[in-house]
Amino acid sequence: MATLPRPLEGRVALVTGAATGIGRATALALAAAGARVAVAHHRQDDLACKVTGHIVDAGGLALAFDADVTRTSEVEDMVQAAESALGPLDIAVHCAGVIQERAFLETTDEDWDFVVGVDLKGVFTCCRAVLSRMAPRGRGSVINVASELGFLGRAQYAPYCAAKAGVIGLTRSLAREFAPAIRVNGIAPGPIDTPMLSLDNMSPDVLEMERAIPAARVGRPEEVAAAAVFLASDAASFFYGQILGPNGGAFMGG
Numbered sequence: 001m002a003t004l005p006r007p008l009e010g011r012v013a014l015v016t017g018a019a020t021g022i023g024r025a026t027a028l029a030l031a032a033a034g035a036r037v038a039v040a041h042h043r044q045d046d047l048a049c050k051v052t053g054h055i056v057d058a059g060g061l062a063l064a065f066d067a068d069v070t071r072t073s074e075v076e077d078m079v080q081a082a083e084s085a086l087g088p089l090d091i092a093v094h095c096a097g098v099i100q101e102r103a104f105l106e107t108t109d110e111d112w113d114f115v116v117g118v119d120l121k122g123v124f125t126c127c128r129a130v131l132s133r134m135a136p137r138g139r140g141s142v143i144n145v146a147s148e149l150g151f152l153g154r155a156q157y158a159p160y161c162a163a164k165a166g167v168i169g170l171t172r173s174l175a176r177e178f179a180p181a182i183r184v185n186g187i188a189p190g191p192i193d194t195p196m197l198s199l200d201n202m203s204p205d206v207l208e209m210e211r212a213i214p215a216a217r218v219g220r221p222e223e224v225a226a227a228a229v230f231l232a233s234d235a236a237s238f239f240y241g242q243i244l245g246p247n248g249g250a251f252m253g254g
């Protein structure tokens with residue numbers, strides 16, 4: 001029987017938002033590619049342990065770590081604990097995020113702080129924690145999950161779109177600052193069937209809008225995870241500051 005390629009054999013990866021959705025699929029895919037995985041989550045012990053359980057059952061190594069990405073001290077402790085348990089991080093994929101639909105003129109300071117806090121500051125705190133460790137070692141791959149909406153914008157989603165556009169700018173700045181030793185890239189998915197955008201809860205109108213793209217369907221978390229595995233691997237050795245777009249053709253630019 002042919003064995004599957006394991007391009008990340010011996011590497012250590014951390015994935016935030018890894019209890020559900022794209023983060024979960026990414027943690028599983030990185031482990032299948034050979035990485036030991038820190039499954040980072042926030043107050044989702046049961047779901048995170050299911051993810052680590054899957055990985056361990058498949059012969060891999062994974063541990064769950066709880067941290068609120070908006071809190072610097074929790075992120076620092078999490079990264080420290082992950083490295084103590086699994087070894088120096090080679091890969092970090094930042095998937096933790098929230099979304100909120102609200103008319104702009106009804107958006108409060110609290111709404112803004114909540115969405116931008118998780119979606120942009122959360123990526124900042126995690127990037128700082130992992131890059132401060134990767135930089136002295138002179139190696140690493142960091143992948144930040146943005147959104148096609150960071151390019152396109154969407155009515156009723158201004159804080160989310162602003163935060164995701166910020167993630168793209170942050171990613172490209174860090175790509176320049178930490179090159180050539182460390183590669184920092186991003187992924188800007190289109191509509192993906194996850195708890196954030198669940199096909200089960202979608203109204204027919206929204207489903208029709210999300211499917212009105214060249215692929216004529218909503219994507220699967222595994223289709224985003226594949227981009228993360230590629231960016232984490234040596235196959236992406238010439239990729240710096242790129243924002244890959246698993247989006248079914250919803251956006252063809254950037």
Ligand SMILES: NC(=O)c1ccc[n+]([C@@H]2O[C@H](COP(=O)([O-])OP(=O)(O)OC[C@H]3O[C@@H](n4cnc5c(N)ncnc54)[C@H](O)[C@@H]3O)[C@@H](O)[C@H]2O)c1
Pocket residue numbers: 016017018019020021022023041042044067068069070094095096097098099118122145146147148188189190191192193194195196197
């Ligand atoms: N689903 C889509 O259509 C889509 C499209 C483009 C981009 N994205 C992005 O992909 C990423 C993953 O989203 P998803 O679709 O898998 O949804 P999801 O809701 O399944 O995943 C988001 C995860 O972030 C975690 N999280 C939220 N706040 C946190 C905090 N303060 N600290 C730590 N973790 C926190 C949640 O617990 C959850 O596990 C997000 O950044 C999202 O914006 C999703």
